[in-house]
Amino acid sequence: MSATADTVLHGLAAGEAGRPDSPDWTIPQNWAAYTPQEHATWATLYQRQMALLPGRACEAFVDGMRRLPIEPDRIPDFERLSEVLMRHTGWQVVAVPGLVPDDVFFEHLAHRRFPAGQFIRRADQLDYLQEPDVFHDVFGHVPMLMHPVMADFIQAYGHGGLRAQRLGALDMLARVYWYTVEFGLVRESGALRIYGAGIVSSASESRFCLESPSPHRLGFDLARVMRTRYRIDDFQQTYFVLDRLDDLLRLAEIDFAPLYEQVSRLDTLSADAVLPQDTVITRGDGRYHRQRALELQDR
Numbered sequence: 001m002s003a004t005a006d007t008v009l010h011g012l013a014a015g016e017a018g019r020p021d022s023p024d025w026t027i028p029q030n031w032a033a034y035t036p037q038e039h040a041t042w043a044t045l046y047q048r049q050m051a052l053l054p055g056r057a058c059e060a061f062v063d064g065m066r067r068l069p070i071e072p073d074r075i076p077d078f079e080r081l082s083e084v085l086m087r088h089t090g091w092q093v094v095a096v097p098g099l100v101p102d103d104v105f106f107e108h109l110a111h112r113r114f115p116a117g118q119f120i121r122r123a124d125q126l127d128y129l130q131e132p133d134v135f136h137d138v139f140g141h142v143p144m145l146m147h148p149v150m151a152d153f154i155q156a157y158g159h160g161g162l163r164a165q166r167l168g169a170l171d172m173l174a175r176v177y178w179y180t181v182e183f184g185l186v187r188e189s190g191a192l193r194i195y196g197a198g199i200v201s202s203a204s205e206s207r208f209c210l211e212s213p214s215p216h217r218l219g220f221d222l223a224r225v226m227r228t229r230y231r232i233d234d235f236q237q238t239y240f241v242l243d244r245l246d247d248l249l250r251l252a253e254i255d256f257a258p259l260y261e262q263v264s265r266l267d268t269l270s271a272d273a274v275l276p277q278d279t280v281i282t283r284g285d286g287r288y289h290r291q292r293a294l295e296l297q298d299r
């Protein structure tokens, strides 16, 4: 895994080793036990991102952030977050040790519970994360849960995940989550804006996804996304762009089963593929990942 890009292994499921006593993997947040150093790490990350996000994050994110009790100098209290979320979109935030198994994750989402890592990354490893922590999960994901369309979409994803497991289609569904909830871009006011949590919680990728000439930016197409591999170890090679966030609502209503059938008959695409039928917003020159591959070869 790259130590230069602040990426999170949220595409993976936890093994049995970290299993807590509760069957749904929840643990107490134990807010009072966070140390001053842990709150200081939050403050550093918060300030860094808030300086970067004006003009980059979408309106829904900014609006959600404004209305939630997410403060600059302390790790948020999940109970206070849940009170506000519950009033607006019926969601709550529950604490988990880090990654959880797929079925546990889907079950939580299907019931409008967002599992958030209880711990915060080490102060000397701000950009290196093995598992999603409280900064990624709360700063990145929770503001978007205030948006009614995203709130419904993520719940539908939870139901869809349980079904995809039965249909053996988890890979295809996970790519949809990855290229929307985690790494999605959206058109807004004539420009591209970030709504994906993996980007919005990452200083380096917030700039890379919008400003680098390296990645492709393509119009979102559901079947296309289901076929496309992604990077869990570095910045994305391709970002898919929604015309508007409300398009997620349509996605939440589609029956994916016939699509899985259709897509499983087609080749899986590499993370940097561009097809003749793609809507190309910007075609990347791939320089970043070429350079990274050379660096890795030299090691």
Ligand SMILES: [Fe+2]
Residues within 6 Å of the ligand: 008, 010, 132, 136, 137, 141, 182, 197, 198
């Ligand atoms: Fe995430």
